[in-house]
Amino acid sequence: MGRTLNLLTEGLFPFVQQELQSAFHGDWENVARASFRNDRIAAVMVKLRPADWDAHALLTVMWDQWNAVFRQKLGLFERSLVSELREFRNRWAHQAIFESDDTYRVVDSAQRLLAAVRARETLVHDLERIKLDVLREKLDRQVDDDLRWARASRQRMVEILLYTISGVAILMTTLLAMVPRNPLAGYLLMAFTMLTFGYLVFQRSRAPLVIHGVHECSTCRKIIYSEVCPYCAAPPASSSMIQGSSGLRFPPFHDREPTQQPV
Secondary structure, three states, rough: OOOHHHHHHHHHHHHHHHHHHHHHHHHHHHHOOOOOOOOOHHHHHOOOOOOHHHHHHHHHHHHHHHOOOOHHOHHHHHHHHHHHHHHHHHHOOOOOOOHHHHHHHHHHHHHHHHOOOOOOOOHHHHHHHHHHHHHHHHHHHHHHHHHHHHHHHHHHHHHHHHHHHHHHHHHHHHHHHHHOOOOHHHHHHHHHHHHHHHHHHHHHHHOOOOOOOOEEOOOOOEEOOOOOOOOOOOOOOOOOOEEEOOOOOOOOOOOHHHHHHHO
């Protein structure tokens, strides 16, 4: 995501600068800085040269000066791209987790916007390569998931087959060796064997496939060892409870000054 925003910044700045200079001439920097309504952000932007502004600053200027400047060259579709990229950038700045589809959409929107402002072809091609990398990673994960699913299905069929063969072997052995000498005990053992192995086969066929192992989480991209990612499913940091290893939740401990005992 950071690489995409850097390419977006590099491609947008010449266009934003040119259009603002054409509209406001020598006062274009002051007009651009007036687009920042937040006092804290405005104080930071005053100290920076426009050439040092990031993607968030450039997108904010484009959004604020759209009717006055940028609508002359861009249309409603490009305006929606600016709005979308601003939202994604804010989510990224707040460390939101992006899935593959979201990442692809951000890169695609950035590429479309740079193509609309006629940015350098090398920047557009770099974003195209990033899109292909995102798709390749998604396809690799899908292939890995399919392979794990196939292995788990094959393992389940092998276990069911082993249960069936074992049960049939015990039944045939009981029928041939025990029933002629003690029919009642033999038939009882056969019934017990059929119930036991039938139950095992039924349970194994109904049990969900366990396909997890050492793999990469498709959401946060961290290496995990279970089907549910512990990083994505972790309780929020603002929670006032602490969850122990047993699953119970306890209030957090606070340091307190020792109270004096009455004399």
